[in-house]
Amino acid sequence: MAGVHPSTVSRVLRGKENIPIPEVTRQRIKKAAKDLKYLPDERARALRLGKSHTIGLVVPDISNVFFAEIAKSIEIESYKAGYTLVVCDTNEEQEKEVHFVNNLISRGVDGLIIAPVQDSDGHILDLKEKNYPFVLIDRCFEDMEANAIISDNEDAAFKAVAHLAGLGHKRVGFLSGRQNIYTIKKRLAGYRKAVKEYNLERNEALICGNGFTFESGYEATLEILLLPNPSTALLISGNIITLGAIKAILEKGLNIPDDISMIGFTDNIVSPYLVCPLTTISHPLREMGKKAFDLLIKHVESKDNLPFTEEIIKTQFHVRRSTDRVLSQVEAAW
Amino acid sequence: MAGVHPSTVSRVLRGKENIPIPEVTRQRIKKAAKDLKYLPDERARALRLGKSHTIGLVVPDISNVFFAEIAKSIEIESYKAGYTLVVCDTNEEQEKEVHFVNNLISRGVDGLIIAPVQDSDGHILDLKEKNYPFVLIDRCFEDMEANAIISDNEDAAFKAVAHLAGLGHKRVGFLSGRQNIYTIKKRLAGYRKAVKEYNLERNEALICGNGFTFESGYEATLEILLLPNPSTALLISGNIITLGAIKAILEKGLNIPDDISMIGFTDNIVSPYLVCPLTTISHPLREMGKKAFDLLIKHVESKDNLPFTEEIIKTQFHVRRSTDRVLSQVEAAW
DNA sequence: CCGTTTGAGGCAAACGATTGTAACAAGAGT
DNA sequence: ACTCTTGTTACAATCGTTTGCCTCAAACGG
Structure with a gap:
């Protein structure tokens, strides 16, 4: 024209x-x-230039505020930096994760941020081998060197249990998410360490659950409540699970915190407004997202091979009303 | 090789x-x-084939469960159908929306699903002119023919207010989200219709707020509570706003539902577990997402120009504890 | 008046995959 | 012995951009 x-x-x-x-x-x-x-036509440009100004984000569940917040902050950072973000939701399915990672590479994304499902790690090793820039977020692999932005799960769990011990609890339950995941392993390690240190009841039956769904939280909580000696407090590894736990507790006619204390692993905007305002461990998700993005871009835009960086972000502990002194049967009788 | x-x-x-x-x-x-x-290389394939097997989703806030649920269901459907989904978050900013729509077209997506910011519609008209397949979701433009999957906001708001009227409420507040948005306009219309029909107090001061944030919900609620004659019930247009409203109500030392009833526009997994289990209008988000996807794909894969389809999805009404009979001062004195 | 610089913008190759057509060889048919 | 299949695989053009190089004309200097 x-x-x-x-x-x-x-x-x-x-x-x-x-x-x-x-x-x-x-x-x-x-x-x-x-x-x-x-x-x-960005396809043609990307083809010619060998750069797409696009990065991929792979998360296990975008409808969980935890990952939605991370996604949001990475989206904001990408936009500011002139990158487009492609978000993929694996639904905690390994097969989908492999599909998405390959798909994103096929479309020529410049780098990847991944919160892996962790049923296997072959595709991640492939990325390392190809020298493809990527950053793991929230979950990493213990025996693999890689860029990662994670939080201090072990320490946080330890402190949470310590807090409960300080309130006189002797039997603390641990509601687990999927147990083969890095974060959960670390939290469990922190839990065990505190149980040992504060001389609480050691009972594998108090460690329950294997999934991040409402139903799995509900069922795991029931299992613990139906024990001959149910726990007087719960440490809960995920915010959807927490809701399932609340459902079970209310159904059993129990009161939070009088009958049972709870601590949620992952604060969010509703935590203060639940049936009982929830004591939580909060992760600076926006900050984690930003750090992951910045780290990725540093690797993407660098010509030489930078060494891997693993950063552990401190969590915070918010005491609200869902944790209180344990009422022993004797005290309760008074 | x-x-x-x-x-x-x-x-x-x-x-x-x-x-x-x-x-x-x-x-x-x-x-x-x-x-x-x-x-x-999918870029090269897409370039050659003129088809990318990718669709774009543009939402105003991915960290809001409402849109996260929609995104999740569209993601699941895309995967099943062999499409890749690119999710963009406009943060309720018109400028970002235009950027993303253009960007997605540039990368050759086969179609778009958009929940528009609605500060303007020029870019949407461009899509129509170019005959680009797209589906509006949740929000559409009153004076524009287009594919759209929306819910019966007006009817739902009407029924919610009718429910409150049935409980004896005479002064119902309406906590609005951004007021230039289709959904809000419709909800407001339903509210006004019910106010008229049930002869409730007509007072523009009872319509308050203009935003979807926690803060805007908090402030709008305070405004209503500080009126000489505060409302005895609230209809709240958004789930983050609802949390802000709860904060304001609790701060004022009021009780839900004894002092004030509330109905939330948008049910979600936490609604039953809030300080006071929330009466809500629930949208079948997964179904809406699936319908939007199916409709889009029908248009994408059809050679000829299909006529536009606008589908209105029925919402459901969940009565929980946050709505109760109004306690008049006289009754309360008893 | 001729050679050289400079301004303006076209040419062609390349990115990687796809696809209609062509090419070449071996084997079949006459 | 020659043509005709048929099987096997290569060639070349194409998608839309980008970029090094080249061309052509006008202007300039001597």
Whole structure:
């Protein structure tokens, strides 16, 4: 429409000022582009340039606020940095994760941020082998060196149990998420360490559950409540699980915190407004997202091979009403 | 590596059985592909084929469960149908929405699902003009014909207010989200209709708020509570706003539902477990997502221009404890 | 008046995959 | 012995951009 060669259009629209093209032609091209509502084909550009200015984010459940918050902050950072973010939800299914990672690479994303399902790690090792830039977030692999932004799960769990011990609890239950996941392993380690240190009841039956769903939280809680000696407190590894636990507790006619204390692993905007305002461990999710993005971009935009960085982010502990002194049967009788 | 021409590789890997290629060669190529961990370049394929098997989803806030649920169901449907979903979060900013829509088109997505910010509609009209397949979800434009999957906001709001009227409430507040949005306009219309029909107090001061944030919910609620005659019930247009409202109510030392009833517009998994189990209007979000996806794919895969479809989905009403009979001052004195 | 610089912008190759057509060889048919 | 299949695989063009290089004309210097 402007009567010039595509290459000239490209030079004008990409703003190559050093190539001499008279202002009249520039204007003619720009006007034509506007009139035609011309949008460059990013596929073709990416193909030619070998760079897509796109990054991929792979999370296990986008409908969980935990990952939604992370996604949101990475999205905001990407936008600011001129990158487009592609979000994929694996639904905690390994097969989908492999599919998405390959798919994203096929579409030429410049890098990946992954919160892995962790049923296997072959595809992650492939990434390392290909020297593909990626950052693990929230979950990493113990025996693998990689970029990772994680939180201090072990320490947080330890402190949470310590808090309960300080309130006189002797039997603390641990509602687990999927047990083969890094975060859960670490939290469990912290739990065990505190149980030992504060001399609480050691009983494998108090460690219950294997999943991040409402139902798995509900059922695991029932199992613990139906023990001959149910726990007087619960440490709960996930915010959807927490709701299942509340359901079970209410159904049994129990009161929080009088009959049972609870601590939620993962604070969110509703924690203070639940049936009983929930004591939680809170993760600075926005900060984690930003750090993961910055780290990824550093690797993407660097020519040489940077060494891997693993950063552990401190969590915070919010005491609300769901944790209180244990009422022993004797005290209760009073 | 297999010593053959790329075209032969393509034919083998795409499984063109009608082109005669001897089994030995096929195996040689497949083995090489596996050994090299070959992944086809989807950009190049999309460029050549004019089809990317990708669709774009543009939502105003992915960290809001409402849209996260929609995103999740669309993601699941896309995966099943062999499409990749690209999710973009506009943060309720018009400028970002325009950017994302253009960006997605540039990358050659086959179609778009949009929950628009609705500060303007020029970019949507462009889509129509270009005959680009798209489906609006949750929010549509009153004066524009387009594919849309929406819910019966007006009716739902009407019924909610009717429910409150039935409980004896005469002054019902309406906590609004961003007021220029289709859904809010409709809800407000339903509210006004019920106010008229049940002869409730008509007072513009009872319509309050303009945003979907926690803070805007908090402040709008305070405004209503500080009126000389505060409302005895609230209809609340959004789940984050609801939390802000609860904060304001608790801060004022009021009790739900004794001092004030509330109905939340948008049920979610926590609604039953809030300080006071919340009476809500629930949207079948997964179903809406699936319908939007199916509709989009129908348009994407059809050669001819299908007529636009607008489907209105029925909401459900969940009565929980947050709505109760109004306690008049006289009754309360008893 | 001729050679050289400079301005303006076209040409062509490349990115990687796809596909209609062509090419070449071996074998079949006459 | 020659043509005609048929089987096997290569060639070339294409998708839309980008970029190094080249061309052509006008202007300039001597």
